[in-house]
Amino acid sequence: MNGRLAAIFLILAGFIILIMLALEGLVQFGIFLFIPFAVSTDPLTVLPFIMIFSGVVLFFISVPVPYKGDINTDMQDKEEDKNGKKSKIGGLVMIGPIPIIFGNDKKLIYIYMAVAACIIILYILSIFNLL
Numbered sequence: 001m002n003g004r005l006a007a008i009f010l011i012l013a014g015f016i017i018l019i020m021l022a023l024e025g026l027v028q029f030g031i032f033l034f035i036p037f038a039v040s041t042d043p044l045t046v047l048p049f050i051m052i053f054s055g056v057v058l059f060f061i062s063v064p065v066p067y068k069g070d071i072n073t074d075m076q077d078k079e080e081d082k083n084g085k086k087s088k089i090g091g092l093v094m095i096g097p098i099p100i101i102f103g104n105d106k107k108l109i110y111i112y113m114a115v116a117a118c119i120i121i122l123y124i125l126s127i128f129n130l131l
Contacts, residue, residue: 003062010055018048022126029126034096036123092116097123 018038021027027040038045090103092112099116103109 004059007055007059007062010051010058014048014051014055017051018045021045021048031096031127034098036096094119 018027021040021042021044022029022038026042027038027045029036029038031037038049088103088105088108090105090108090112091101092115093100094116097120099112099120101109101112101116103112
C-alpha cells in the first residue's frame with residue numbers, strides 16, 4: 001500500500017508544481033484535437049512531467065499486499081457478500097474535455113459528475129488564461 005500512496009503523492013505533487021509553473025508564466029497550455037498539451041522553453045518544466053509519469057508507473061506496478069488471515073474467515077466474508085451486501089462500483093474517464101462516467105450507484109455517479117464538472121471548468125479556465 002505504501003507504493004500506491006507514494007505514487008499518488010508523486011502525481012499530485014507533479015500537478016501542483018505544473019500549476020505553480022503555469023501561474024508564474026513559465027508554462028502555457030493548449031488543446032489539439034481534444035488532447036491537452038503544455039508548451040515551455042524552461043528546462044524546469046520537465047520535472048512535473050517526470051513526477052507524474054513515474055507516479056503513474058509506480059501506481060500500476062505496486063501490487064497490494066495480500067491479506068494473511070485465516071482461510072475460514074475469508075470464506076465467511078465471501079459468503080456474506082453473496083448474502084445481500086451490494087457492492088458499489090463507479091468510475092470517471094476523461095478523454096480530453098469529454099467525461100465518461102459509469103457506475104451502479106446513483107450517489108457515486110453524482111459525485112463523479114461533480115468532479116468532472118470541476119475538471120472541465122478548470123480546463124476551460126486554463127485555455128482562456130483565466131487562472
